[in-house]
Amino acid sequence: MRILVVEDDSLLAQGLTRVLARAGHAVDKAEMGVQADKALRAASYDLVVLDIGLPDIDGFEVLRRLRLRHAGANVLVLTARDAVEDRVHGLDLGADDYLTKPFSVTEFEARVRALLRRTSLPAGAVSIGRLTIDVEAKLIRISGTPIELTVREWALLELFMARPGRVLSKEQIAQQLADYDSQLTTNAVEVYISRLRAKIETAGVHIRTVRGFGYLWETSND
Amino acid sequence: MTSRVIRRNSIRRRLLLFLIPSLLLLVVGAAALTYYVALHVATFAYDRSLLDPALDMAANVRMEPEGPRLAMLKQAQEALLYDHEDTLIFQIRAPGGAVIAGDEDLNLPPNLVPGERSFFDSRYHGEPVRVAAVRSNSGLYVQVAETLHKRNRLIWEILAAGLLPALLIALATLALAWTGVARGLAPLAWIRTQLLGRTPHDLRPLDEHTTPVEIAPAIEALNRLLAQLRESNEMQQRFLANAAHQLRTPLAGLQMHLELLLRRDLSPEVREEIAGMHVATVRAGHLANQLLALAKAEASMDDSGRLATVDLHGVADHAVQEWVQRAIARDIDLGFVLEHATVAGNAALLGELLDNLLDNALRYTPRGGSVTVRCGSELGSPYLSVEDNGPGIPESAHGRVFERFYRIQGTPGDGAGLGLAIVKEVALRHHGALRIERPNGNDNGEGTRIVIRFPAAAPEST
Numbered sequence: 001m002r003i004l005v006v007e008d009d010s011l012l013a014q015g016l017t018r019v020l021a022r023a024g025h026a027v028d029k030a031e032m033g034v035q036a037d038k039a040l041r042a043a044s045y046d047l048v049v050l051d052i053g054l055p056d057i058d059g060f061e062v063l064r065r066l067r068l069r070h071a072g073a074n075v076l077v078l079t080a081r082d083a084v085e086d087r088v089h090g091l092d093l094g095a096d097d098y099l100t101k102p103f104s105v106t107e108f109e110a111r112v113r114a115l116l117r118r119t120s121l122p123a124g125a126v127s128i129g130r131l132t133i134d135v136e137a138k139l140i141r142i143s144g145t146p147i148e149l150t151v152r153e154w155a156l157l158e159l160f161m162a163r164p165g166r167v168l169s170k171e172q173i174a175q176q177l178a179d180y181d182s183q184l185t186t187n188a189v190e191v192y193i194s195r196l197r198a199k200i201e202t203a204g205v206h207i208r209t210v211r212g213f214g215y216l217w218e219t220s221n222d
Numbered sequence: 223m224t225s226r227v228i229r230r231n232s233i234r235r236r237l238l239l240f241l242i243p244s245l246l247l248l249v250v251g252a253a254a255l256t257y258y259v260a261l262h263v264a265t266f267a268y269d270r271s272l273l274d275p276a277l278d279m280a281a282n283v284r285m286e287p288e289g290p291r292l293a294m295l296k297q298a299q300e301a302l303l304y305d306h307e308d309t310l311i312f313q314i315r316a317p318g319g320a321v322i323a324g325d326e327d328l329n330l331p332p333n334l335v336p337g338e339r340s341f342f343d344s345r346y347h348g349e350p351v352r353v354a355a356v357r358s359n360s361g362l363y364v365q366v367a368e369t370l371h372k373r374n375r376l377i378w379e380i381l382a383a384g385l386l387p388a389l390l391i392a393l394a395t396l397a398l399a400w401t402g403v404a405r406g407l408a409p410l411a412w413i414r415t416q417l418l419g420r421t422p423h424d425l426r427p428l429d430e431h432t433t434p435v436e437i438a439p440a441i442e443a444l445n446r447l448l449a450q451l452r453e454s455n456e457m458q459q460r461f462l463a464n465a466a467h468q469l470r471t472p473l474a475g476l477q478m479h480l481e482l483l484l485r486r487d488l489s490p491e492v493r494e495e496i497a498g499m500h501v502a503t504v505r506a507g508h509l510a511n512q513l514l515a516l517a518k519a520e521a522s523m524d525d526s527g528r529l530a531t532v533d534l535h536g537v538a539d540h541a542v543q544e545w546v547q548r549a550i551a552r553d554i555d556l557g558f559v560l561e562h563a564t565v566a567g568n569a570a571l572l573g574e575l576l577d578n579l580l581d582n583a584l585r586y587t588p589r590g591g592s593v594t595v596r597c598g599s600e601l602g603s604p605y606l607s608v609e610d611n612g613p614g615i616p617e618s619a620h621g622r623v624f625e626r627f628y629r630i631q632g633t634p635g636d637g638a639g640l641g642l643a644i645v646k647e648v649a650l651r652h653h654g655a656l657r658i659e660r661p662n663g664n665d666n667g668e669g670t671r672i673v674i675r676f677p678a679a680a681p682e683s684t
Contacts, residue, residue: 011475015482053471080470102474102507105481107547167546169539210546211557211594218550 001025001046001116006036006062007078008054012101016049019105020112033057040066045073047115052079052090060093067094074115078103114165126161129204133161142203152177153196160207160217169214234403241399245392252388253381260380264373265352269341272310272354275302276339276366279312280358283323290316290362292323308369311346317361324365331355331363409433413441421650423520425452459517466514473507512640515574516626519647529566534597534606537572541595545580553589556580561598563605565676567652572606575648578641579608579672585641586670587612594661600675607673609661614670620658642672649674 003025007013013029020027028043030036033054040048040062048066052059063075077090077098090098097111117126126133132141138154140147149157155177159168170186177192178184193215197207208216279302284293292314294302303310313324315331329344334357344353344367351367358364416428427445430438480500484493538560549556565572576595583593587610597606615623615630622628624646629639649656654674661669 009471009475012471012478015475015478018482019478051471053467078474080467080474100511101470102477102504104504105478105485108478165547167542169542208550210542211555211592212560213542213546213558216546216550 002028002043003047003049003112004028004030004036004039004045004073005049006030006033006054006059007049007051008032009051015105016108019109020049023109023112031055033059033062036062037065040071040073041069044071047074047076047112049076049078049112050095052077060089063090063093063095076111076115110165131200131203131205133157135161140200142200147199149196149199152192153199156192156196157200160215165217167210167214167216171214173214233407234400237399237403238396241396245395249385249388249392253385256381256384257377260377260384263380264376265341267376268368268373269352269354272341272352272366272368273339273356275310275312276354276356276364278302279314279323279366280356280362280364283314283358283360283362283364285360290314290322290360303366305368305372307372307375311351311367313363313365313367315363315365317363322362328353328365328367331365334363336361406434409437413437423455423651425449425455455520459520462517463514466510466517469510470507470514473503473510477503477507509640512578512644515578515644516640516647519571519574519644519651530569531564532567532569532572533562533564534572534604535560535562537569537576537606538595538597540573541576541580545577545584548584549593552584552587554584554587555592556584557592557594559594559596559598563597563599565604565652565654567676571648571651575645575674576606576608578644582641582645582672583608583610583612583670586610599678603678604676605673606676607671609669609671611661611669614660614668615658623658624656645672645674653677 003020005013005016005020005027007016007029008031010031013031017027017029025047028039028045030039031054033056036048036050036054037057050059050062054062059077063077066073066075074096075094077095078101079090079098080101096115099108099111126135130143132144134140135158138149140149140157156173159173159176170189173189173193174184174186177189193207201207206218208218210216279292279294282292282294283290292299299312303312311325311328313326313328314322316322319330325346328346331353332340332342332355334340334355336357336359339354339356341352341354344351346367346369350370352370352373353365353367355363355365413428413433425448427448428441430441430445433441477500480496480503483496484500488496538558542558546556580593580595587593591611593608593610595606595608597604599605619628619630623630624642625639626643627639628643646656652674654676657673657675659671659673661671
């Protein structure tokens with residue numbers, strides 16, 4: 001994957017670059033907003049790690065220009081300022097995720113993985129643990145053995161795969177699944193979840209319950 | 223102990239101290255003036271009527287060979303000198319001075335030329351009298367004296383008629399001044415209530431337009447002071463925010479490199495040392511974040527005009543992603559019991575409040591424990607709470623845990639003691655009541671529930 005790191009602090013930029021390069025990505029660096037903007041016009045990136053506090057034009061402006069061109073790159077915003085306000089502003093402008101400085105390498109890696117998986121989702125079969133998922137063929141296998149899934153269970157699985165590492169609320173799930181039929185209660189969601197769990201848990205894939213809220217597709221061990 | 227009454231400066235007393243002597247002087251002056259006018263009027267009026275019997279007497283003196291003689295009957299004399307109020311005495315003296323008729327005890331009159339008349343004050347048997355004296359063409363002196371009863375009465379009547387209204391007006395003036403001061407000072411009471419109702423962070427200027435011109439300069443000066451305070455507060459907060467902000471990036475770089483270093487093959491000794499540096503760096507980063515949050519919470523105390531309707535459920539929703547991951551990392555079961563409830567406030571600050579409650583709960587709850595976020599309405603007032611089944615906060619520390627940099631002695635963890643101070647600031651900003659309780663249905667001293675109850679206000683946003 002091709003990744004652009006936009007960060008003016010050389011120590012942090014160096015660290016970020018090293019982490020991403022070790023994960024096997026092609027990394028370009030930009031220290032200024034204008035430089036980043038130029039790089040983003042010149043090439044297409046899968047992911048932009050974007051610092052907000054840049055010496056010339058700030059990260060928000062770089063992001064705004066990027067989205068004006070309808071460029072599809074995933075953007076992970078790094079902020080040293082007000083986390084909550086920057087997050088809202090950044091997400092409004094089309095950022096895909098954010099991290100507040102300072103953050104741990106593990107956290108950074110997890111976010112990057114999640115964002116990159118999003119782009120790579122439709123391409124062929126994905127393996128998670130002993131589970132192989134072929135989205136196009138609508139087929140899952142555990143250690144090679146095909147598993148039958150109902151339409152609702154497939155929809156549920158796709159929902160989790162589209163937003164890896166994110167907690168999905170029951171309401172959110174009910175809303176998404178309702179497209180296939182009519183209204184769906186949160187109780188029904190619980191039923192579908194438990195059915196899906198029963199079918200795939202033997203593959204070492206875990207759907208964690210967030211008590212009173214929703215579910216989390218745990219993929220951190222892949 | 224000797225109690226000393228400290229006489230405080232009072233506008234009302236100052237005004238009365240000025241008014242009472244001035245009014246007294248005016249009343250005394252008016253009294254003196256009235257007295258002289260009354261005296262003049264009484265003297266003029268009664269002197270003329272006193273002259274008549276004197277002239278009558280003089281006309282009735284017959285010059286006979288053996289000397290002058292008053293040819294008047296006793297009854298006529300009495301009728302002439304009759305007065306229902308005063309005693310009248312007469313005396314007729316020969317040109318030589320000898321008394322030929324009337325009372326001998328009247329003093330000698332002044333020298334008069336024949337035909338001349340005179341009025342003067344004198345005494346008769348020790349009593350003050352007014353005397354009308356006439357010298358006839360034949361050289362006889364005729365005097366009629368009169369006691370002063372009706373004259374004095376008239377003077378007093380005139381004096382009273384003039385003075386009573388003056389005294390009443392003076393008293394009324396004092397009473398009006400007394401109440402007028404209270405009325406005039408009413409705007410000061412208004413300013414007092416305005417200032418008393420404020421939080422220490424509310425440094426907005428007072429309205430200069432609704433205050434009377436007399437105290438406008440004082441309000442203006444007060445507002446200038448408030449503006450200076452505000453500015454210096456803002457500068458301090460900006461500085462703190464900038465400092466925290468500037469610290470974050472190098473700390474992020476440092477933390478990242480330490481973590482990369484820890485991934486290498488290291489000797490146990492080196493690993494231990496680098497791990498120590500890593501812990502310290504993470505702590506410094508956390509502290510920088512909290513200082514920034516605190517500065518922000520304080521800074522936005524001022525713009526309380528910018529309140530939005532915030533759904534507490536939404537605030538909790540935003541916290542879910544980040545905190546679920548952290549709870550999983552610490553093997554803590556993080557759960558939610560959320561109902562929609564709206565408060566008037568700042569969503570970013572409320573998010574900051576929940577973040578710090580959760581940070582605090584996750585920090586002090588042992589592995590395998592559980593933490594629950596609740597929000598909703600109780601008796602119409604919205605609340606937000608975070609409870610855990612950790613060791614609990616000892617009763618003795620309840621009063622202090624919301625202080626800055628306070629940490630309960632002997633507690634593990636690397637918190638700086640700012641989290642709950644931020645919670646307190648934000649709760650204060652939203653007029654919320656902050657309480658430490660036991661989690662529901664748990665009476666054996668285990669666990670902590672920190673709850674913020676907000677004032678029932680905002681209507682449900684649809």
